Structure formats: C-alpha cells, structure tokens
Amino acid sequence: MTAYKKVNTICPYCGTGCVIECTVDTEHNRIIEAKGSPDGVNNEGRLCLKGLYGWDYLNDPQILTRRIQQPMIRKGGKTSPLQEVSWDEAIRYTADRLNAIIKEFGPDSIMGAGSARGPGNEAGYITQKFMRACVGTNNVDHCARICHGASVTGLLGVIGEGAMSLSVPEIEDAEVIFNIGYNAAVSHPLVARRIVRAKKKGCKIICVDPRKTETARIADIFLAIKGGTNMLLLNAMANVIISEGLTDTDFIRQHTKDFQVYADEIAAYTPESVAAETHLQPADIRKAARLFASSKHTVTLWGMGITQFSQGVECVAACANLSLLTGNFGHYATGVGPVRGQNNVQGTCDMGLLPNTYPGYQEVTDARVRNKFEKAWHVSLSPNPGLPLTQVPEKVLREPDPKKRIHAYYIVGEDPAQSDPNLPEIRETLSKIDFVVVQDIFRNKTCEYADVVLPATAWGEHEGVYTSCDRRFQRVHKLLEPQRGCKKDWEIQCLVAAAMGYPMHYDNTEQIWNEMIALAPKFAGATYEKMEMNKGIQWPCYSTDPADKGTPYLHKGGTFATADGKGHFQFFPYTPVQEKEDPQYPLSFCTVREVGHYSVRTMTGNCRLLRTLADEPGYIAMNPADCESLHLKRGELVRVISRRGSTITRCLPTERVSSGATYMTYQWWIGACNELTNDKLDPKSHTPEYKYCACRVEKIENQHSAEQFIQDQYKNIRTRMGIREGGRTHE
Amino acid sequence: MNKFIKADPILCIGCRTCMIACVVNHTGKRIFEIDPNSYDFNPRIHIVKNKNVTKPVQCHHCPKPKCLEACPFDVISLGKDSVILDEDRCTGCGFCAKACPFGAITMAEIYHPNKRVRAAAIPAPDIAAAIAIETTPAAPQEKGFFHNLSSLFGGGGKKGHKKASDVPEGTARPQPPVPSGKFSVRTIAYKCDLCAHTDTGQPACIPACPTEALSLVDPAVIAAQRAKLQAEKKAREGQSAQVKL
Numbered sequence: 022m023t024a025y026k027k028v029n030t031i032c033p034y035c036g037t038g039c040v041i042e043c044t045v046d047t048e049h050n051r052i053i054e055a056k057g058s059p060d061g062v063n064n065e066g067r068l069c070l071k072g073l074y075g076w077d078y079l080n081d082p083q084i085l086t087r088r089i090q091q092p093m094i095r096k097g098g099k100t101s102p103l104q105e106v107s108w109d110e111a112i113r114y115t116a117d118r119l120n121a122i123i124k125e126f127g128p129d130s131i132m133g134a135g136s137a138r139g140p141g142n143e144a145g146y147i148t149q150k151f152m153r154a155c156v157g158t159n160n161v162d163h164c165a166r167i168c169h170g171a172s173v174t175g176l177l178g179v180i181g182e183g184a185m186s187l188s189v190p191e192i193e194d195a196e197v198i199f200n201i202g203y204n205a206a207v208s209h210p211l212v213a214r215r216i217v218r219a220k221k222k223g224c225k226i227i228c229v230d231p232r233k234t235e236t237a238r239i240a241d242i243f244l245a246i247k248g249g250t251n252m253l254l255l256n257a258m259a260n261v262i263i264s265e266g267l268t269d270t271d272f273i274r275q276h277t278k279d280f281q282v283y284a285d286e287i288a289a290y291t292p293e294s295v296a297a298e299t300h301l302q303p304a305d306i307r308k309a310a311r312l313f314a315s316s317k318h319t320v321t322l323w324g325m326g327i328t329q330f331s332q333g334v335e336c337v338a339a340c341a342n343l344s345l346l347t348g349n350f351g352h353y354a355t356g357v358g359p360v361r362g363q364n365n366v367q368g369t370c371d372m373g374l375l376p377n378t379y380p381g382y383q384e385v386t387d388a389r390v391r392n393k394f395e396k397a398w399h400v401s402l403s404p405n406p407g408l409p410l411t412q413v414p415e416k417v418l419r420e421p422d423p424k425k426r427i428h429a430y431y432i433v434g435e436d437p438a439q440s441d442p443n444l445p446e447i448r449e450t451l452s453k454i455d456f457v458v459v460q461d462i463f464r465n466k467t468c469e470y471a472d473v474v475l476p477a478t479a480w481g482e483h484e485g486v487y488t489s490c491d492r493r494f495q496r497v498h499k500l501l502e503p504q505r506g507c508k509k510d511w512e513i514q515c516l517v518a519a520a521m522g523y524p525m526h527y528d529n530t531e532q533i534w535n536e537m538i539a540l541a542p543k544f545a546g547a548t549y550e551k552m553e554m555n556k557g558i559q560w561p562c563y564s565t566d567p568a569d570k571g572t573p574y575l576h577k578g579g580t581f582a583t584a585d586g587k588g589h590f591q592f593f594p595y596t597p598v599q600e601k602e603d604p605q606y607p608l609s610f611c612t613v614r615e616v617g618h619y620s621v622r623t624m625t626g627n628c629r630l631l632r633t634l635a636d637e638p639g640y641i642a643m644n645p646a647d648c649e650s651l652h653l654k655r656g657e658l659v660r661v662i663s664r665r666g667s668t669i670t671r672c673l674p675t676e677r678v679s680s681g682a683t684y685m686t687y688q689w690w691i692g693a694c695n696e697l698t699n700d701k702l703d704p705k706s707h708t709p710e711y712k713y714c715a716c717r718v719e720k721i722e723n724q725h726s727a728e729q730f731i732q733d734q735y736k737n738i739r740t741r742m743g744i745r746e747g748g749r750t751h752e
Numbered sequence: 753m754n755k756f757i758k759a760d761p762i763l764c765i766g767c768r769t770c771m772i773a774c775v776v777n778h779t780g781k782r783i784f785e786i787d788p789n790s791y792d793f794n795p796r797i798h799i800v801k802n803k804n805v806t807k808p809v810q811c812h813h814c815p816k817p818k819c820l821e822a823c824p825f826d827v828i829s830l831g832k833d834s835v836i837l838d839e840d841r842c843t844g845c846g847f848c849a850k851a852c853p854f855g856a857i858t859m860a861e862i863y864h865p866n867k868r869v870r871a872a873a874i875p876a877p878d879i880a881a882a883i884a885i886e887t888t889p890a891a892p893q894e895k896g897f898f899h900n901l902s903s904l905f906g907g908g909g910k911k912g913h914k915k916a917s918d919v920p921e922g923t924a925r926p927q928p929p930v931p932s933g934k935f936s937v938r939t940i941a942y943k944c945d946l947c948a949h950t951d952t953g954q955p956a957c958i959p960a961c962p963t964e965a966l967s968l969v970d971p972a973v974i975a976a977q978r979a980k981l982q983a984e985k986k987a988r989e990g991q992s993a994q995v996k997l
Binding site: 051052053054064067068069070073074077080082084205206207210211213214217218220221233235238239616617629630631633634675676677 | 762763764765766767768769771772773775776781783784785788793801802803804805806960961962963964965
C-alpha cells in the first residue's frame with residue numbers, strides 16, 4: 022500500500038496566493054490530486070480550475086510542448102539546431118560568451134529578465150544579484166514592466182508606495198467597490214469570490230469596462246466606457262466629488278498636500294464635457310461619483326484596463342486621488358487594489374528585479390543604500406538606473422552606437438516572443454541580439470531564438486517563497502523530485518556567476534532568504550519560521566520579534582510612505598491613445614485573458630483538462646452587428662490585421678462587446694494576438710499600450726483550407742517544440 | 753421534490769471549474785495518468801452565457817420530468833429522490849434533450865468507451881479491444897483541437913445523434929474503425945446524475961466551485977429544517993400562552 026503524503030504549497034498561477042493541499046505519491050513521484058487548503062487565508066479552502074487541475078504538466082504529457090531535459094547550445098550559430106550538451110559545457114560556454122561581451126561592450130550591453138512565476142523570490146534575488154554583482158549592470162527587469170509597472174510608478178508619486186493597500190479578505194467587507202479596468206472572474210477567480218460575496222453582503226459595485234464582464238453583470242452601476250478614455254472619467258468623477266462638496270475635508274487637511282492646485286485643474290472636467298468621448302451619460306458619472314464618496318469603505322480595484330495604456334501611470338494616480346479625496350485610506354476594508362496578476366510578480370518587484378531599485382524598493386541611485394549592498398556583496402555596483410525591458414528592441418534595432426546596444430539577453434522564465442507587443446519586431450530583435458540565454462521549464466517560442474537553453478526545475482519541484490498580490494509572503498513547498506537534468510534557477514545562476522569569476526554559493530533557499538531580508542528593512546522580520554507560524558507574513562514586517570506579524574493594510578491613520586508622510590494630489594490632463602481607428606483599420610483591438618489558461622500557456626497548455634476547455638486558435642470577440650456587416654458567422658476562421666502584423670482566429674459574436682471593438686486573449690500561438698499589438702510605451706513606466714490599437718477583420722473565403730492551415734501549423738509547432746507525432750508513450 | 757443541484761447566478765463567475773470537476777469525478781482519478789487523448793470530455797453541467805446572465809445549467813431532477821415523458825425507450829425513470837437516465841440502454845435519439853425545458857441534457861459523443869462509460873452497443877470482444885486502446889499510445893490527437901468549442905459556442909442539443917430507426921434494437925452495430933478519435937462509437941444523453949456512480953458518491957461540482965455558487969437542494973434536509981422551525985415556533989407560542997395566564 023503506497024503511502025500518500027499531504028503537502029501544502031502555493032498555487033503557481035495568479036497572484037491571489039491560494040494555498041493548495043496536494044496529495045503526493047512519493048513512491049512513484051506523482052501528484053494524485055490537489056484541493057483547496059482551509060489554511061489559505063485568501064482562498065479559504067477553495068481553488069479555481071487552474072489550482073485544482075493545473076498540475077499535471079508535471080507528468081510531461083507533451084500535449085503542447087516538451088519539458089526541457091538537458092542544456093542545449095546552438096553550436097553552429099543562430100540558424101543551426103539546438104544540441105544537447107552537459108551542464109559543465111553549457112555553463113562554461115555561457116560564462117565565456119558573457120565575459121567576452123562585457124569585455125568588448127561593457128556590462129550595460131547585457132540585459133537580464135527575471136521570472137515572476139515558478140522560480141520564486143529567492144531565485145529572483147539571485148537573478149538581480151547576478152546581474153548587478155556579477156555582470157555589473159542594473160539592466161534587470163521582469164514582466165511587471167508590461168503589466169502593473171504603471172501601478173508601482175503611479176502610486177509612488179501619490180502615496181509613496183506601489184502595492185495593494187488592503188488584503189484580499191477585506192474586499193468582501195467593502196461597502197462600495199469601484200472596479201475599473203479589472204476582470205477578476207478571469208484573472209483572479211478567488212478574488213472574484215470576494216467581490217460576489219461582498220455583493221451578497223450588500224456592497225454596491227461600480228464597474229467601469231468597455232465590455233460586460235462578469236463583474237459588470239452584477240454591478241449596481243455599469244459604465245460601459247469607450248476604451249482609452251479612463252482619464253476623462255476619473256477626472257470627471259473627481260470633479261463631481263469636489264463640486265458637490267462630497268470630499269472628506271478633515272482627511273484632506275490632515276493627510277494630503279496640493280489639494281487646491283488639483284481642484285483648480287479638475288474644475289474643467291465636468292461630466293457633461295467628457296460624456297461624448299467616453300460614451301457615458303453625465304447622470305451616470307454623477308451617480309458613480311456620489312456612490313464612491315458615500316462610504317469610508319470604498320475599495321478601488323484595477324488591472325490592465327488601467328495600466329496597459331500610454332497614460333497608464335497618470336490614470337493610476339487619478340484613481341488614488343479619488344481615494345484621497347474621500348478619506349478612503351488607512352483603515353480596514355478601504356484603499357487601492359492594483360491586483361497583481363501573476364503568482365509572484367509582487368515578489369519580483371519586492372526582490373528588486375527592477376532597473377531602478379534593489380530588493381525592498383531601495384533606489385540604486387541612493388549612495389548610502391548602494392554602499393550597503395556593495396559591502397554585503399563585496400563588489401562595487403553601478404550607480405546608473407538600468408534599461409526597462411520594453412526598450413530592448415530600440416536598443417538593438419535603432420541604436421546607432423554599437424557600444425550602447427544590447428548584445429546579450431539572459432531570460433529566466435519569461436516568453437517575450439509570445440507576450441511582448443509587436444511580435445514581428447520582437448522576433449527581429451531576438452534574432453539580432455548576439456547572445457540569448459533562455460532558462461526555462463518548457464520549450465517555448467523564445468527558445469527558437471536562444472543560443473543557449475538551460476533546463477530549470479518547475480513549480481512543484483522546488484522550494485521558495487511567493488509574494489501574493491496583497492503583499493503576503495508564503496512558503497512554497499516541494500512536491501516532487503525534479504526531472505533528471507534540471508537544476509534550480511538560483512543554482513544555475515550561481516554556477517554561471519562562479520564560472521564568470523564571481524563566486525556565489527548557497528546550500529538552500531533559506532540562506533538566500535536570510536541574506537535578502539537582512540538587506541531589506543521592509544522585509545526584515547519576515548523569516549521562514551514566522552511565515553509558517555502565521556500562515557504567511559504581509560510586508561512591511563520590520564522586526565524579527567514574533568509579535569510583529571506583518572501589516573494587513575497600509576497607511577494606517579493616514580500616514581503615507583512619501584517623504585512628508587502625506588498623500589500628494591497629482592493632476593494630469595487627458596491624453597488620448599496613440600493609435601486610433603481609421604478607414605484602413607476601422608475596429609479597435611484589445612487584449613484580454615482566458616480563465617482556464619495562464620499567460621503564455623506552456624504550463625496550462627500541457628494540462629490535459631485545462632486545454633480541453635479552450636484551444637487554438639482562440640477567438641476574437643466582436644459585436645454581432647459588426648460580424649453581420651462583415652458576413653461572419655460564429656466559429657468561422659478570420660484574419661485579423663493591424664499595422665504591425667496579422668493573425669488568424671475564430672469569430673465569436675457576443676452582445677457583451679460594443680460595436681466597433683474587438684478582443685482577443687493572448688494565450689495562443691497560432692491565434693497570436695501580439696502580432697497586432699502596439700509597442701508604444703507609457704513614457705513614465707515604459708508599459709506598452711496593449712489595450713488599444715486599430716485593426717481590421719477579414720473574412721476568409723476558403724474555410725476548408727484555413728482549417729487545414731490551422732492543423733498544419735499546430736503540427737508544425739509541436740514538432741518544433743520537440744514532440745514526435747503521436748505523442749509520448751506513457752511509462 | 754427530488755434532490756438537485758442549484759446554481760446562484762450572482763455568485764457564478766463562469767470559470768467552468770464545475771465542468772471539469774464533473775468530468776474528473778465521472779472518469780476517476782486515473783484521468784491524470786492515462787493518455788491525455790484517451791477519454792471523452794463530456795461534462796453533465798454546463799456554463800451558459802448570454803448578454804446578461806452567466807450561470808451553470810444542470811438537471812433539476814423534476815418531480816414530473818418532461819424528459820421521462822419524451823423518451824420512447826423508457827430509459828428515464830424516477831428514483832427515490834432523483835431522475836435516473838440509464839446510459840446503458842440509451843439509444844441517443846435525442847428526444848429528451850429537446851424536451852428538457854432547462855436545456856440540461858446534452859447528447860454526448862462517445863469516442864472512447866471505457867469502463868466508466870457503458871459501451872453496451874458494442875459486442876463483447878470489441879469492448880476489450882476498445883478498453884485496450886485507452887492504455888496504449890494514442891493515435892493522432894488533432895481531435896482535441898476542435899473538440900470542445902461547443903462549451904464556448906453553445907452547449908446543449910448537439911446535432912448528429914442517431915434517429916431511433918437507425919439502430920434497431922437487438923442488432924449488433926457495424927464495427928466502427930478502431931477509435932482514432934475521428935468517429936464516435938455512440939451518442940448518449942448525458943445529464944447530471946448527482947455523481948451517483950462515482951467513487952465519492954457526492955456531487956463533485958459543489959466543493960469545486962471557487963465562489964460556492966453551487967449547492968445541493970435536499971428535500972430531506974429542508975423537511976427537517978421546517979420541522980425544527982415549526983417546533984421552535986410552537987415552543988415560543990406555548991411560552992407566551994403561559995405568560996398570559
């Protein structure tokens with residue numbers, strides 16, 4: 022009789038930080054089942070389909086792509102095939118090439134991208150230490166750049182700190198939820214649970230979204246805003262709150278600065294003046310503003326619908342302004358919730374995988390802080406902020422001076438050839454970079470441009486700490502022995518560093534963690550032990566004293582993290598989107614998510630149940646009237662074209678989408694929507710404007726050959742990912 | 753009243769976890785070990801979305817079932833506290849699916865008869881051959897591709913079911929080709945069976961739902977609750993009567 026073990030761990034998919042209770046057959050090294058753990062503070066014993074059924078990729082079923090089994094090098098140059106090599110050879114080759122590039126072009130010619138997913142915080146700390154101490158550059162970044170980077174930057178300016186100010190459980194005790202550009206049902210099902218529970222408890226919901234999402238469906242006020250006009254609405258709401266005397270004057274007086282300047286500028290943004298462009302009724306804007314201001318338990322939640330715009334940072338500030346105006350900060354069940362997408366994207370920010378901050382949000386330009394890290398790491402560090410990863414194409418394709426170009430890209434657990442905007446340009450960029458290292462678990466699209474591929478352990482095969490969206494450090498436990506040939510992410514980068522002449526060695530993740538918290542005051546008290554004893558620790562946790570159990574909500578008593586402790590009102594005028602519709606591209610295009618798959622889909626695409634619910638080539642959601650005028654039927658394959666490129670997908674007419682707007686999810690390789698997206702960046706956060714560009718949809722006359730094309734492409738991809746036709750024989 | 757699963761549309765977020773839980777519970781835990789293309793994905797609960805509503809749709813185990821009335825083969829019957837559809841004897845005619853006012857019955861295409869799904873229409877030797885297919889390397893699996901677009905594009909009442917006249921009772925069917933995934937062996941009416949013949953015997957969708965939108969309506973539990981409330985009311989009235997005295 023095989024003994025099954027029960028192990029608690031944290032889900033590897035979204036940022037809710039659900040605790041999973043896994044039943045593991047240690048004898049056969051297999052997971053038997055996953056259930057929600059009642060020890061999970063955020064999920065209370067429940068999970069979504071990804072947590073419940075998203076683990077069987079660990080059995081390497083080779084549905085979509087293969088686990089990388091051995092290190093590989095493209096020995097004959099960029100177009101030659103990848104050949105399996107030993108770890109020693111791969112490490113030596115990587116170290117030599119990086120050293121040569123540093124010698125010829127300097128350390129700033131190397132870019133590093135860390136992973137916000139499986140590897141975890143300790144591996145993230147090592148990634149930035151590798152780039153800073155070993156390579157010698159601050160060119161380290163991660164996918165928050167294309168996601169909530171705008172939230173971090175925007176909130177920094179207003180309240181001095183860019184994280185969710187409340188905890189996930191508090192959401193269900195809100196009296197008003199202001200949900201703007203956020204689709205919890207699809208991105209964070211267990212956060213959506215809090216929203217629907219709040220509704221049952223009598224909470225009033227204001228939902229701002231161009232589409233009728235699940236939250237919009239149950240909203241008390243649904244503002245079906247025209248995409249790209251967020252600032253107009255936010256400023257108009259502030260206008261109503263101020264002009265109708267709904268402000269919390271005491272709070273403003275005691276805890277904020279620059280109100281009068283702000284109020285003067287806002288005066289022009291009456292609801293009537295923004296109605297036409299936002300496609301909203303002034304009366305509805307007023308209703309929403311009054312409802313927002315009616316409670317001290319108004320929780321604002323936002324996602325990519327605010328941040329993935331060229332005015333993302335400023336719209337984040339506009340959201341925070343509303344909470345400042347109404348005293349909605351610093352106590353239970355209130356505040357701002359930029360709900361961080363991925364399981365550890367909050368963590369990768371915490372660990373300083375950012376070009377301008379060290380672990381714990383300490384500026385690289387601050388000499389005193391830099392000195393501290395130089396002492397700890399026994400090396401001198403660059404004082405210059407590094408390159409955001411969205412500017413890599415510019416530094417490869419359009420930089421005239423070779424000494425200022427990027428010549429190497431070390432990518433850990435990220436798939437830019439799938440998830441970055443303007444994929445044709447990304448492919449060109451990756452082909453032109455002299456040396457590309459991909460450290461990952463599954464073969465993916467970016468591997469096709471890699472000179473070296475290094476196999477890392479996946480979630481389930483290693484330990485670590487993830488930070489949930491609400492700042493909760495939680496222990497991730499190992500479930501299975503890793504595949505032969507894989508090494509842990511942090512171990513790999515330590516080996517490369519040693520081979521490059523900067524020895525890094527740790528026996529386990531706890532050593533790495535303890536080194537990190539000693540350098541980051543905000544996290545200093547968050548030891549492994551305290552995490553275990555308290556079901557996670559929410560930072561800040563300054564003291565190792567057991568009595569300091571972390572901080573559920575921020576800005577208690579209205580004290581903000583700015584230098585003067587006050588919230589700063591920041592006014593910004595409206596800037597429209599960078600690319601609008603025109604006769605050649607008459608529809609707007611926006612990227613969205615699919616609940617059953619996660620991001621670039623290398624994990625969920627290899628989970629047999631998850632891939633059944635949704636598969637290639639995805640679909641483009643369009644208003645039925647638009648489908649009719651193009652003579653498109655539901656399920657028919659169509660071509661979608663933008664100024665950057667084109668893709669093929671299926672037509673999905675739905676009344677939940679307004680006329681003139683189209684939406685695609687970004688999971689698919691064949692129906693790849695990032696072929697179309699705009700790489701224009703927010704100037705402050707360098708986040709691309711994924712949520713708005715122009716496209717046209719074309720009918721494909723020969724549906725039969727289009728279907729055959731899809732089948733052929735799929736076969737093609739699986740072959741390129743190393744899967745033999747017929748799939749794998751199960752041992 | 754029978755037992756049935758109730759869905760709260762306010763709590764439903766359309767994530768379809770319930771649909772997967774249904775398939776996993778009816779197929780068994782081995783579903784994660786067998787070849788990914790060797791089983792059928794036919795949930796008995798479906799998420800339906802229209803302009804204003806998102807909710808799960810599943811059998812209500814009606815006390816006077818329209819499906820029972822419609823079935824020409826007496827395959828549907830009233831159990832102790834549920835409506836039972838005998839999948840072994842179902843011929844796939846589809847009348848019940850058309851009759852159900854909730855659209856809760858789907859005509860499931862069976863490509864992989866295995867020990868969970870009755871393959872009674874296939875003569876005995878072929879059942880063994882069919883089961884053997886499950887554990888050997890699968891044939892090309894492009895089927896997975898287009899297979900469950902139905903869950904996106906509308907769930908109930910699939911076309912393609914055989915009419916009663918195509919399958920005279922008692923006749924062995926023509927041998928289907930070895931299931932390469934391209935031909936279904938049978939079509940069977942699928943509806944919620946309250947997980948009656950599963951390992952757990954308990955509905956799997958209810959504990960799986962992340963927002964707790966699903967619950968079991970159990971007439972016995974309701975009757976007990978009502979009795980308790982009535983007893984409490986009587987006790988209160990008895991007390992106040994005493995006080996008046």
